[in-house]
Amino acid sequence: MNELLEVLRHQAAHFGPELARTAFQRGLAVTKKDGTRQPIPITATPVILEAAEVRRRCELAARLSSAALKMAEAVLGGNSQEVLLGGLSPLERAIAERTWRQVSRLATTRVDFFVGAGQQPRALEVNTTIPAMQGYSDIAARVFLEVVARHFRYPERALASLLTLNGSNALALYRALLDGYAAERPGQMPETIALLCRRHDAQISELQYLAERFREFGADADVVHPEDVSGDDAFIAHGKTYQMVYRHLFVRRLEENPSPWIEDFFGTVPGRKAVFLNPPTSQVEEKVTFALLSQALATPELAEGAQLTPEELEAIRVSVPWTRRFRHGPTGGPMGESLEDLVATVAAEPQRFVLKRSWDYGGKAVFIGRSVGTVPYNERAQALYGAPLPWAELCERAVADPTGGGYVVQELVETSPEPHVLCTETGVLPTSLYVDYSAYASVGLARQPAWGGVCRGSMAEIVNIVGGGGVIPLITAEVAHKLLMAWKAL
Structure with a gap:
């Protein structure tokens, strides 16, 4: 759909400010600690994919997520629990x-x-602790379609159908929660849903958006905070009993601000006081678990121990880059070659590798070898180790650092900046962005809801929303074609 993208680039100055303003009003924002909100950038240029490709990526995500859960269970049920628990x-x-x-x-x-x-x-990693942005992705896509469709004089009466055709991750999340609830409480549906997060959580506007959508879909949903919650045998906040809880709260936040009630609640799965279907699962999200998935392709006994299916192994084969625990010693390399010492090879060939702390978030401990000497690399090294270390010295520090379970090393996944048009309330700016694609999935449900994806863009190779990245609307090729036809009819 290059033709549509060219039209959008030329027309962005006319609709871009409204796009940015409306997206911010709907909740595409990061909330600071003082409660003020900062807009998350949005582009006038979407990512366009065939609906079948969106579904294929979600199927990949489902198989990788299921495999990661199995691998974590195999490790914790064996003799090497410290690999993850440590x-x-x-x-x-x-x-x-x-x-x-x-x-x-x-x-x-x-x-x-x-x-x-x-x-x-x-695939770069599997997220299971707080796999957010269902709301952000919907806000970006929905506002983009509304603003562009009206600029293109698309029939107002047909706009709702266009939005439905493009899909909704908020709706998919809602259906996943309902299907999970029905599996735990046969014949029942939740009438009340609590979205649990910190007060002034950085992504609270997204949670408020999700609560609004859940209410539209039929459940009485509210955003609640740990200090609001009590109940001897139920989950109660502000006098209301909630039958289901959706968690958007890192466990480490409870260590900063202890809440014994919530800590106890998190320790019961799938929940006694309320059904709880996205429990803390740090052991699944740890990058060591991801490294073990990669290693399972070369180690049949590892795959057998985790009971990985042929479909899961194929998903790993086609999408997971070579990833290993970062340790001294021999191993097989990304091309199947024999490496006498993994650390020595990585230290000698920075352009081939990326180091990632096994358990961390926000990209704070991710080092791209070819970016040595750049401002982002130096800032991360300074923050963690007190100096902008050369690559070989960083490798030695990393291999000796047990924080967060140590590091994994991953072969570099080549990606190049893409041309996009960033929008603000005052204008538009053509720029080049690194773009990632995140696909949603569910594990353990009778069927997958109609998940989609979300795209983030950043001027830096490590893409992170809270760290300054933006959201790129994701639309299907069929929806894009309808927009293009509307433009040509003007």
Whole structure:
């Protein structure tokens, strides 16, 4: 749909400011600690994919998520539990030890991909703790379609159908929660849903948007905070009893601001006081677990121990880049070559590798070898190790650093900046952005809801919303064609 993208680039100055303003009003924003909100940038240029490709990526995400859950269970049920438990904080560890055997359903997961020139998505990591942006993705796509369609004089009466055709991750999340609830409480549906987060959470506007959508879909939903909650045998906030809880709260936040009631609630899966289908699962999201998925392709006994299916192994084969625990010693390399010492090879060939702390978030401990000497690389090294270290020295520091379970090393997934048009309330700016693609999925449900994806863009190679990235609307090729036909009819 290059023709539509060219039209959008030329017309962006006319609709871009309204696009940015409306997206911010709907909730595309980061909330600061003082409660003020900062707009998340949005582009006038979407990512356009065939609906079948969106579904294919979600199927990949579902198989990778299921495989990661199985791998984590195999490790925790074996003799090497410290591989995963050792990287967790004290409370995370306590909850993992208490709940891992009971975790069979994950209402929502997210797999982050880079898509290179060959258009084959390469998975970077699996997110299961707070796989957010269902609301942000909907806001970006919905506002884009509304603003552009009206600028193109698309029939107002047909706009609702256009939005429905493009899909909704908020609706998919709602259906996943309902299907999971029905599996736990046969014949029942939740009338009340609590979206649990910190007060002034950085993504609270997204949660407020989701609560509004859930109410439209039929449930009485509210955003609630740990200090609001009580109840001896029920989940109660402000006098209301909630039958289901959707968690958007990192366990480590409870260590900063202890809440014994919530800590106990997190320790019961799938919930006694309320059904709880996205429990803390740090052990599944740890990058060591992802590295073990990669290693399972070369180690049949590892795949057998985790009971990975042929479909899961194929998903790993086609989408997971070579990833290993970062340790001294021999191993097989990305091309199947024999490496005498993994650390020595990585230190000598920075352009081939990326180092990632196994358990961390926000990209704070991710080092791209070829970016040595750049401002982002130096800032991360300074923050973690007190100096902008050369690559070889960083490797030695990383291999000796047990924080967060140590590091993994991953082969570099090649990606190049794409041309986009960023929008603000005062104007538009053509720029080049690194773009990732995240696909949603569920684990343990009788059927997958109609998940979609979300695209983020950043001027830096490490893409992160809270760290300054933006959201790129994702639309299907069929929807894009309808917009183009509307433009040509003017």
